[in-house]
Amino acid sequence: MWSGRFREPLDAEFEAWQRSIVFDWRLLDCEIAASKAHASALIAARILTESEGAELRAALDVIGKEHASEAGKALVRDDPAAEDIHHFVEMKLAERIGSLGLKLHTGRSRNEQIATDLRLYVRKQIGLVAQSLAAWANALVEQAHAAGDAVMPSYTHMQRAEPVLVAHWLLAYVEMILRDAARLSDCAARLNYCPLGAGAVAGATLALDRAIAARELGFTAPTANSMDATSDRDFVLEYLQALTFVGLHLSRFAEEITLYATAEFGFVTLPEAFSTGSSAMPQKKNPDLTELIRAKVGRIHGAAEAVTLQLKGLPLAYNKDMQETQEPAFSVSFVPQMLALVARFTAALQFNRERMSEAAQSGYLNAMAAATYLVHKGVPFRTAHEKIGHAVRFAIEKGVELNDLSLDELRQFGEEFDEDFFAAVTLKATLDCHDVIGGTAHERVREALAAATERIAGIAIFGREAVHAGA
Numbered sequence: 001m002w003s004g005r006f007r008e009p010l011d012a013e014f015e016a017w018q019r020s021i022v023f024d025w026r027l028l029d030c031e032i033a034a035s036k037a038h039a040s041a042l043i044a045a046r047i048l049t050e051s052e053g054a055e056l057r058a059a060l061d062v063i064g065k066e067h068a069s070e071a072g073k074a075l076v077r078d079d080p081a082a083e084d085i086h087h088f089v090e091m092k093l094a095e096r097i098g099s100l101g102l103k104l105h106t107g108r109s110r111n112e113q114i115a116t117d118l119r120l121y122v123r124k125q126i127g128l129v130a131q132s133l134a135a136w137a138n139a140l141v142e143q144a145h146a147a148g149d150a151v152m153p154s155y156t157h158m159q160r161a162e163p164v165l166v167a168h169w170l171l172a173y174v175e176m177i178l179r180d181a182a183r184l185s186d187c188a189a190r191l192n193y194c195p196l197g198a199g200a201v202a203g204a205t206l207a208l209d210r211a212i213a214a215r216e217l218g219f220t221a222p223t224a225n226s227m228d229a230t231s232d233r234d235f236v237l238e239y240l241q242a243l244t245f246v247g248l249h250l251s252r253f254a255e256e257i258t259l260y261a262t263a264e265f266g267f268v269t270l271p272e273a274f275s276t277g278s279s280a281m282p283q284k285k286n287p288d289l290t291e292l293i294r295a296k297v298g299r300i301h302g303a304a305e306a307v308t309l310q311l312k313g314l315p316l317a318y319n320k321d322m323q324e325t326q327e328p329a330f331s332v333s334f335v336p337q338m339l340a341l342v343a344r345f346t347a348a349l350q351f352n353r354e355r356m357s358e359a360a361q362s363g364y365l366n367a368m369a370a371a372t373y374l375v376h377k378g379v380p381f382r383t384a385h386e387k388i389g390h391a392v393r394f395a396i397e398k399g400v401e402l403n404d405l406s407l408d409e410l411r412q413f414g415e416e417f418d419e420d421f422f423a424a425v426t427l428k429a430t431l432d433c434h435d436v437i438g439g440t441a442h443e444r445v446r447e448a449l450a451a452a453t454e455r456i457a458g459i460a461i462f463g464r465e466a467v468h469a470g471a
Helices: 012-017 021-044 050-066 070-077 085-097 099-103 110-147 166-191 210-216 226-231 234-260 288-311 320-331 335-348 353-360 367-376 381-398 407-411 427-432 442-468
Strands: 151-156 159-165
Touching (some): 021 050, 021 085, 021 210, 050 085, 085 110, 110 234, 110 335, 110 442, 151 353, 159 166, 234 288, 234 320, 234 335, 288 320
16 A cells, blocks of 8 residues: 555564454444445545446445345455455455556555544444433343332441432432433534545545545544644544543442442342353352342453553644554443343342331431421520430440430420420431422432433434434
8 A cells, every 4th residue: 555665575573463354344334334424525526436436335335235234244354465454445445446546545545444444343332322221221220110219228428317208319420411412412513524635634635525434334424624633533532521420320329229239238139141150159149130230341441541642742733643542432332232242131120128128217317307396496406416416326235226216305405395396307208308400309300211212212212313414
């Protein structure tokens, strides 16, 4: 592709070492789509005739179909002559249609090709992740509907805090998923500009209508600056950073399920289809799925850190360093599958409602509601907090819950206590006193559940559009 300037052949070991076909073979579909779009621009510029363009496009389609299977992909990856995916496609075109295949490279550079291919790849991956996020969110919502009025303790500092509806806890993860999807959507919007026509660095040397290729590939518009277009890998880093949030939220969920499935908690029964046993201890059922999910965030975050360091301090415009940003992007291709597994795992979870309810009604989790009762009696909150604190300590020493104290016992901590106190600290009252937007009151959770389904539908639509854009 560039040997005219050189007299000496490449060092054989260096030649093999610097080839990217061993990993950028994954971009074959993207390269073919971008090449077809470039052919359209060349036809409009009258560099190619309509018949030449049709022949090129047909040959590109055949190359794509021939290498769509796993065996075909292996042929791309293991091709002994191709330096990269661009070189591979060019060679196959030349084999199939002769010199016309070489004509396709008119007016473009590999610098703009890889910048375009990577955008197409990341955009599709974002769509796949978004679809899988929607599937997980729907599984959480379905479990929340099934949970109904089931309750559980919430925790701060890993200590029991207040009772909440199980549905409320599940919906907390839905909120995380919605934010994750929004970050991915933002990333997709920012990357959706087409580098084709940017040339090697200064722009194409032919009067190409760059809007043609951009439109055909489903991009918003051509990139605005040729130097930035060929050297921009912000979108790879942003994608990996957005996936890091996905991984973090998956890991938090996995950690909670792992804890709640222990005998000490006993809140959750692990589905056998997603668990393994022990080769030594016959009784074991191990949470391998959640443990592996917890670990995967390290790989995702590591990919983002790698790209950060690869881009740090690079001068404009293209540098070979940028080749190293591809493997981190490819290394996280497992995320959609991982999310799909989590969705099925979530749907198969069984909750021990009785155990969760018992835990939600012991340990003075109605103390906040008790303090609120005194506030409604006109007691300043700080004073109410102190009074209930004294009552809790008395109950601990007596070995009973707050609602088991007699009215006479309560009145030693304040004359404001009356018979209506006991109704104010029942489990239902303790939940429903949180009657604010985002609270765990029964009606608020029902409203949140109804809204969640519609919001999740938006993620699924975005995901489908991102996967099929420019297809």
